[in-house]
Amino acid sequence: MLVQSPRFCRSIAIALISLPLVSCAPPLPSKPDANAVNPHATISPLGRELGELEIFVTDQVTDGRNLMLRGTIRNPYPEATEGVRVVFIIVSESGRELDRAQRELGVKLAPGARTALRLDLQSMYFGQSGGSRFTIVAFAKARGGQPLDPPPDWKD
Numbered sequence: 001m002l003v004q005s006p007r008f009c010r011s012i013a014i015a016l017i018s019l020p021l022v023s024c025a026p027p028l029p030s031k032p033d034a035n036a037v038n039p040h041a042t043i044s045p046l047g048r049e050l051g052e053l054e055i056f057v058t059d060q061v062t063d064g065r066n067l068m069l070r071g072t073i074r075n076p077y078p079e080a081t082e083g084v085r086v087v088f089i090i091v092s093e094s095g096r097e098l099d100r101a102q103r104e105l106g107v108k109l110a111p112g113a114r115t116a117l118r119l120d121l122q123s124m125y126f127g128q129s130g131g132s133r134f135t136i137v138a139f140a141k142a143r144g145g146q147p148l149d150p151p152p153d154w155k156d
Contacts, residue, residue, distance in 0.1 A: 043076065051077075051140035051148040053084065053109075055117065064127025071117040073138050075109035082108050083141030086117070087151060090125045090134045099123045102154065104141070 043052050057071040069088075075081045084105040090098045101123075107115045117138075139151045150156075 048077075050151055051081065051143050053081070053138040053140055055136055055138050057117075057136065062126045065122055065124065067119075067121045067123070067126050069117070069119040069121065069136070072114045073105075073107075073109070073117050074114045075111060075140070077140075077143055078111050079144030080108060080110050081140035081143050082145075084109075084115075085139045085141060085150060085154060086119065086136065087139075087154070088119065088121060088134060088136045090123060093133075098125050100153075109140075 043054070054074040054076050055071060056074070057069060059068075059070040061068045073084060073086075084107055086103045086105065088101040088103075090100070092098055101119075101121050103119065105115075109115060119136075137151070140148055142148060
């Protein structure tokens, strides 16, 4: 017969209690669906009204006069979108608009879908040392089959 010391009994009790805890692998973290609609997208109410789309810039290269901009455009809405209006604005440090470019893309985006963004632009302000920066915004031309108004200052 085994001598049962309090230490031995405690070790057995801890082993029996912890066995269920370590016998099961922890659940794998769920991977977010890249095409899921994001209800928490950081688009303002006015942006939603105008059909603003999410833009992700992944690369930009300039030689001082030309800018090659690469990225993706994503539809964050539960409805499909048709057509994209892209507005690219260069502003000074004081916030004054220095230059603007706009493009229309003929793409259809399902809810949560992405498309490539490839813009090749020219401006004398790209080579300016310090003192200027840019902003880029994309808007759907139609959402859920309904045409949307163009963004402010859009020139046809």
